[in-house]
Structure formats: structure tokens, C-alpha cells
Amino acid sequence: MNSLAYALLSMLVRKPCSGYELAEMLEVFWQAKHSQIYPLLAKLEQEGYLTPENIEQIGRPNKKLYHITEEGKAKLKKWLSKSPANPVSRDEFLIKAYSLSLTDMNTARNLFEDRMAFYEDKLQRREEMIEQMQAEYGDQLYNQELPVFGRYIVHTRKKLLETQEIQWCEWVINMLK
Amino acid sequence: MNSLAYALLSMLVRKPCSGYELAEMLEVFWQAKHSQIYPLLAKLEQEGYLTPENIEQIGRPNKKLYHITEEGKAKLKKWLSKSPANPVSRDEFLIKAYSLSLTDMNTARNLFEDRMAFYEDKLQRREEMIEQMQAEYGDQLYNQELPVFGRYIVHTRKKLLETQEIQWCEWVINMLK
DNA sequence: AATAACATGTAAGCTGTTACATGATTCT
DNA sequence: AGAATCATGTAACAGCTTACATGTTATT
Numbered sequence: 193m194n195s196l197a198y199a200l201l202s203m204l205v206r207k208p209c210s211g212y213e214l215a216e217m218l219e220v221f222w223q224a225k226h227s228q229i230y231p232l233l234a235k236l237e238q239e240g241y242l243t244p245e246n247i248e249q250i251g252r253p254n255k256k257l258y259h260i261t262e263e264g265k266a267k268l269k270k271w272l273s274k275s276p277a278n279p280v281s282r283d284e285f286l287i288k289a290y291s292l293s294l295t296d297m298n299t300a301r302n303l304f305e306d307r308m309a310f311y312e313d314k315l316q317r318r319e320e321m322i323e324q325m326q327a328e329y330g331d332q333l334y335n336q337e338l339p340v341f342g343r344y345i346v347h348t349r350k351k352l353l354e355t356q357e358i359q360w361c362e363w364v365i366n367m368l369k
Numbered sequence: 370m371n372s373l374a375y376a377l378l379s380m381l382v383r384k385p386c387s388g389y390e391l392a393e394m395l396e397v398f399w400q401a402k403h404s405q406i407y408p409l410l411a412k413l414e415q416e417g418y419l420t421p422e423n424i425e426q427i428g429r430p431n432k433k434l435y436h437i438t439e440e441g442k443a444k445l446k447k448w449l450s451k452s453p454a455n456p457v458s459r460d461e462f463l464i465k466a467y468s469l470s471l472t473d474m475n476t477a478r479n480l481f482e483d484r485m486a487f488y489e490d491k492l493q494r495r496e497e498m499i500e501q502m503q504a505e506y507g508d509q510l511y512n513q514e515l516p517v518f519g520r521y522i523v524h525t526r527k528k529l530l531e532t533q534e535i536q537w538c539e540w541v542i543n544m545l546k
Numbered sequence: 547a548a549t550a551a552c553a554t555g556t557a558a559g560c561t562g563t564t565a566c567a568t569g570a571t572t573c574t
Numbered sequence: 575a576g577a578a579t580c581a582t583g584t585a586a587c588a589g590c591t592t593a594c595a596t597g598t599t600a601t602t
Contacts, residue, residue: 221463286398
């Protein structure tokens, strides 16, 4: 059981998902490729933490929805009280930003403008997601006992981060003039 | 040449460093253990991007200071104009925050208070580092042509992030009451 | 006609972590 | 006496990425 396994379980508490969906949803705290997710889902199924449901679809390939079992939920619960590993962030852009004086103005500005565009796009999706939650739950979003609470605070954290990244890029770009 | 190799080169442009120092400094954009750093330094030396200088010390073990070569600097420069890979962030804490409704109040509060303490400590070190840069360079920190500029903006980014993480933790802890 | 989104899987190879190894000095 | 900091390395293993493999439908 590694962190990714718990990440998958935590997503499946909310609702049954396919591996494809999970790969997208995992973006928020543990990026992983489908080639890592599918084998791990099979392993978690084998260990009794998940049960698959085959969904036949028209106009699309069939899919497997994984449901979390009681054992899966218990396993996750137990893990939650242990102190988490330190966060890891690896960012090539920051290496380049660190060495900015080695490049010319144009390269520098492009680097930051691309970064800003990337986070502006992310922020827009994030805001749509949060608006959807607000429309669905209203004030109940702040009810810490509801399952949506955790999802709400995590996406809010990401929204703050994305907003701040854009502001920081603006600050740097203004200095580059 | 992977990202870590460029991370090492970028640090060595500023000043010659030992592997031990690099492991600490790398915290800012590419965390790596010494077991990954030492062999890579040896490889970069072999390829002519670095030259080692043996320093004999009293009261401490001897060390090797690695200097970047002209070829190393050229290699880094060339890489800078290529568009960077997407940032990766993997954070166990956020998985736990997402599943917060599965835990009791005490566990939840502890989780967030530990997180806050962790980032308060990080922030303090960061502020000390930035203050040192300000004392040394003053207004010249905003001179984009000086090598310190990149270092300054990257640590500023980290400071903002740490400040925001603490604020977000406070926001959540207040809701948990 | 080509690309994107949906959908699942395997294999090979690179990256990163943990454990093994050693050893001096300073601080508590 | 034990822990922390400085200092460098190797080996085994786990985690992650890229490439290989296949196929449909909708959009441009």
C-alpha cells in the first residue's frame, strides 16, 4: 500500500469511478499515469479493497467502475491518523526561473507568459468545479461532517495556489520590462 | 541529462558547492536524496560539465567542491529556452485532507496543526534567507541581469506559497471548531 | 483526414527512496 | 551517552514515465 493506493481509495469513497476518471481526478494531489493506475486498481481489487462493476456503453468503449469495499474504507481510515509524508514538488520551470539571468529578455518573458497561461487555464477549470460544488451544496459545503467538505477545502487550496502563481508571474513580467 | 542534472548545474552557476550543500539547496525546486546526487555529480564530471576541487577541512570531513565548466554553462543555457515539463506535486497531506470527514475532530485538528507548524518553520527559514539577500544586494535584487535575480524571485515564490498554506490551514482550523 | 476524448491494458527503462557503510565533531 | 550536523558513497528495491497495443465516436 503506497500513497497512490490511498489516493485512489480516497477518490472512490466519494463515488465509484473508472481508472480513466481516476487519472483525471488525481490531478489535485497525486499525478499519475494510467499505466500506473490500472495495475494498482487490479491489485487493490485482488486484496479486497475494491470491487469492479462492468458498465457496457454505447458510442463509447465499455468501462469498469470500481467501488470501495468496507475493508477498503477501514484501511483508508486507519491510514488517515498517521502523520503524512512530506510533500514533494518538482518543477522544471523554477529551475529555469532560477537561471533567468543566463537568458535573453525574450526567452525570459516567453517562459513566464506560458507559465501564466498554463495556470490561468487551470484556475478557470478549478473555479468552474468550485462553482458547481457551491451550486450543489450551498452552505452545506462548510459542514465538516459531510464528505464534500474535504473535497471543497482541497480544491480551494489549489485555487488559491493557482491565483497566487498568476500574480507572481505578473510581478516578474512587470520587472522584465 | 535529466531535470535533476540541470537543477544541479543551475545551483553551481551561482557558486561551487559540495554534494551535501546541493542536497539542501535543491529543496527549493527539486528535492533529491544524497544517494541520487553523488552518482549524478560524478557522471556530470565525467561528461565535462563539472570539475571537482578537493577541500581538506579540520574538525570536519573533507569535501569535494564542484565547479561548473564552460560546457556545463552552455548546456544549461541551451536547455533554458525549451519549454519546461509540467510541474509535479505529490502531497499525502492533501489526500488526508480530502478524506477529512472520515476522521474525528481531534485527528483532523492535529493534522492541520502539524501542517501549519511545518510551514511556519519553513517560512521562517525562507524569510531569513530573503532578508540576507536584501541585506547583501538591496535594490540590485530587482536587476534582472544579475545572477541573484532568479534566486530572489524563486525564493519569493516559495515564501508566498508558505504564507498562503498557513492562512489556508487557519481557515480550515477555524471551521473545525 | 486528422485530432481529441473515451477506455484499458502491458513492457521496458529511467528515477527516486530506503537501507547499508563509514567516520569525525559538536551540542544536549 | 546519545543525537545532530557534516560528509560521501553503493546496492537493492519501489515508483513513475514512455512506448507499445487496440479500438470507437465525435469534432474540426
